[in-house]
Amino acid sequence: MYRHRKALLVCLAAAATVPMLASCDSESGIPAADVHHDAPAVTASQSATAEPSTTSESTTTTQTAPAAPVGEVPTNAAASAALQPWVNDLVTNPSSLAAKCWTISPLNTSKMYADQQAILAAVAKPGKDGQFAVTWTGPTQTVSVKRSExxxxxxxxxxxxxxxxxxxxxxxxxxxxxxxxxxxxxxPVNADDVESKYPLVCDNSATWDPDGTGQSKIAPLRDDPDKLTGVTGYTDSELTSQPGRLDYVTVSVPVQNSSGVTASKTFTLRVGSNGYCIGDVV
Known part of the structure; x- marks a missing residue:
């Protein structure tokens, strides 16, 4: 299984968000790493995405000598062990990372993973186990991994x-x-991308209030998970995002149903312990 916004700051060591700019996944708005080129829409009979993250990877990692050391985490031995194969690939096969790291937007991996030496200097330090993630802090870069990773x-x-x-x-x-x-x-972008392993829907805590009413509730998509039943495709190249109120963001995309009807759907998201989660779709 290889792998913003105004007030809310949720760090991976204490995960955070900052104000976001309106943006889109069109060719005029986003570099090619975040865009499809093979078809105008993705359907159930096609590959879910033409990005490198669609590559299916083996869940078994060959045990080889470390390409660079990863500092131990005194309270979480599994963390350094899980980061080590990624570090090996960073050193020996960096072009494979976009495909293996399918949980992260390829647009982000291409930027975040560019300074190899700064990353290696960070991971060589002892790691620290935090509330939501484990972090390795170097002189110029900090490396942080979520618990699901x-x-x-x-x-x-x-x-x-x-x-x-x-x-x-x-x-x-x-x-x-x-x-x-x-x-x-x-x-799915990867066979292992299932809700039980990688939650994308906001949890059942009564904290959903995108309109700022002061009356929080459970996210509507949690209460009604079948809101998009019958969807057969979506136009990935037309995914657009806009900042919402408070710490929320909306993403709109045309989707198709089994009758061939296309309609725009708007998803509302906020940041939770696992990153962005979806709380509603209309």
Whole structure:
């Protein structure tokens, strides 16, 4: 299983969000790593996405000598063990990371993983187990992995400048919706991308209040998980994102049903302990 927004700061070591800019997955708005090129829409009979993240990877990692050391985490031995194969690939086969790290938008992996030496300097330090993630802090870069990544055995990290708070961005929000829709049409970006392992729907805590009414409730999609039953495809190249009120963000995308009717659907997301989660779709 290889693998913003105004007030809310949720760090991976203490995961965070910052204000987001309106953006889109069109060729004029987003670099090619976040766009499809093979077809205008993704359907149940097609590959869920033409991004590198669609590549299916073996869940078994060959045991080889470490390409670079990963510092131990005194309270979480599994963390360094799960990060090690990723580090090996960073050193020996960096072009494979976009495909193996399918939980993260390829647009983000291409940027985050660019400074190999700074990353290696960070992971060589002892790691620290935090509330939501394990982090390795270097002179210039911090490497952080979520618990779901550690559980997978191949931990794809988020990397951000040391001394700053990590911020999920609009590409993260769009990729969350992309993965959700790919599951809905039966073509997940990876065979292991299932809700029980990688939750995409907001949990059942009564904290959902995108309109800022002061009256929180359970996210509507949690109460009614069948809102998109019957979806057979979606137009990935037209995924767009906009900042919402407070710490929420919306992602819109045209979707198709079994009758061939196309309609725009708008997803509302917020950041939770596992990154962006979807709370509603209309």
């Amino acid at each position: 550690i559980s997978s055995g191949y931990a794809c990290p988020y990397v951000y400048p040391t001394g700053t708070q990590f911020a999920y961005n609009d590409a993260d929000a769009r990729h969350t919706v992309r993965r959700y829709l790919a599951r809905q049409i039966g073509k």
